[in-house]
Amino acid sequence: MSISYISEILPSLFQGAGLTLQLFFWTLIGSLPLGIVVSLGLTSKIKPLRWLLDLYVWLMRGTPLLLQLIFVFYGLPLVGIVFQRYDAAIFAFILNYGAYFAEIFRGGLQSIDNGQYESAQVLRLSYWQTIRKIVIPQVVKIVLPSVGNEVINLVKDSSLVYVIGLGDLLRAGNVATSRDVTLVPYILVGAIYLLLVGVCTYVLHKVEQRYSYYQ
Amino acid sequence: MLEIKNLKKSFGSRVILDNVNVTIKDQEVLSIVGPSGAGKTTLLRCITGLEQADSGEFTIDGKSFDPNATDTSESVIGVVFQDFNLFPHLSVMDNIILAPTMVLKQSKQVATADAKKLLDQLGLIGKGDLYPYQLSGGQKQRVAIARALAMKPKILCYDEPTSALDPNLRKEVERLISGLKQDGMTQLVVTHDMDFARNIADDILEVSSLDKLNQTAD
Known part of the structure; x- marks a missing residue:
């Protein structure tokens, strides 16, 4: 495991890691708000809306993410919806993670005591004021550990994009390994994933601390 | 002055409140007392708009109002919940x-x-x-x-203000309510504690059973 070999393949690995990170951030930016909106729908009183969203969650959680990637990239063009590889990956990831987040948030929403809503109502706060100022801040604290799990999963799930031909971190390692017949690239790939997850864990811990100001 | 006339409320086929009349005079304290299950909390929830009454007339200072309306500019009712429900x-x-x-x-x-x-x-x-x-x-x-x-509500309502507290705090709650009364606050207190009610109230409404509602001057 020579230093010169490592410095030779690191740039390509970092390039792959760059794509992994981009995918990671865009997925979070899209799927967290999607999860919030869907969870509000899942707890609403409108039955047809609930059925529709239950179907969505069932589909997304009931089929492998790998299969969903394949469907979005190779299947949707058959009905006239064409995505670039990168966009297809982000689209599929947002839909998939949005469903998981929605279920996590639903649990959080249902754990908010009804008295909180009644207090808000007699103080004449509107529905959205109540959601924004009373409910979401409390739900965030409750769901943080579960969301953290998903966030860490996402770092590693992003490696699935190889199936539609995108060059992420793991694929960069794959290429180097099969070319040079050595496991060194894989060791480096593992180390980079560990580093990324380490950073995520640290940030999540800090966020959890920030919300520990009450009980 | 808050007046409620012919208030009716049932859950399914179970009639909880039947033709209830309530009057709260300005700067006075009205207690609603009665055993649990008699409907006093339901009555309070109808007044505070947390429950929709089946029928009944609500007037404040001679003008009618709807406790369920959320878009009014004026606050009519303030509520202190049994468990306080602070955020x-x-x-x-x-x-x-x-x-x-x-x-x-x-x-x-x-x-x-x-x-x-x-x-x-x-x-x-x-x-x-x-x-x-x-x-x-x-x-x-x-x-x-x-x-x-x-x-800035016109009337402040309490749901069982002594029940979530130490029994020895009862006197303190009594002082608190009388203090607010002296400041001119009109108050409605739901309680199952008859002695407490006698100590604070100008008027007592007994919700004993369904159709026996007597508002008696004290």
């Missing part, structure tokens, strides 16, 4: 000024100044930066009162 993620100060700033569109300075006065008045000087979990039961109740008063 745990907000400081005492933010609990109090949230609705005045969001609903009444008061500026933060005005709302904060008003809230400070309320905290002083209720013996909570310097507690504005604490969070609800740092308060005792009695303090939480006074924060809940301050939060309700900040919306």
Whole structure:
């Protein structure tokens, strides 16, 4: 495991890691708000809306993410919806993670005591004021550990994009390994994933601390 | 003066309130007493708009009003819940000024100044930066009162104000309610504690069983 070999393949690995990170951030930016909106729908009183969203969650959680990637990239063009590889990956990831987040948030929403809503109502706060100022801040604290799990999963799930031909971190390692017949690239790939997850864990811990100001 | 006439409420086929009449005079304290299950909490929930009455007329100072309407500019009813239902993620100060700033569109300075006065008045000087979990039961109740008063309601309602507190705090609650009465607050107190009701109330409404409702002067 020579230093010169490592410095030779690191740039390509970092390039792959760059794509992994981009995918990671865009997925979070899209799927967290999607999860919030869907969870509000899942707890609403409108039955047809609930059925529709239950179907969505069932589909997304009931089929492998790998299969969903394949469907979005190779299947949707058959009905006239064409995505670039990168966009297809982000689209599929947002839909998939949005469903998981929605279920996590639903649990959080249902754990908010009804008295909180009644207090808000007699103080004449509107529905959205109540959601924004009373409910979401409390739900965030409750769901943080579960969301953290998903966030860490996402770092590693992003490696699935190889199936539609995108060059992420793991694929960069794959290429180097099969070319040079050595496991060194894989060791480096593992180390980079560990580093990324380490950073995520640290940030999540800090966020959890920030919300520990009450009980 | 708040007047309620012919209030009816049933859940399914179970009639809870049948032709109930309630009158609360300005600056007086009305107690609604009765055993649990008699419907006094349901009556309070209808008055506060948390439950929709099946029928009945609500008038305040001769003008009719709808407790369920949320878009009115005036606050008619303030509520102090049995478990207080403070917002745990907000400081005492933010609990109090949230609705005045969001609903009444008061500026933060005005709302904060008003809230400070309320905290002083209720013996909570310097507690504005604490969070609800740092308060005792009695303090939480006074924060809940301050939060309700900040919306400047015409009538302040309490649901079982003694039941979540130590029994020896009962006298303190009595003093609190009489103090607010002296400041001119009209109050409605739901309680199962007859002695407590006698000590605070100008008027007592007994909800004994369904169709036997007597409002007697005390």
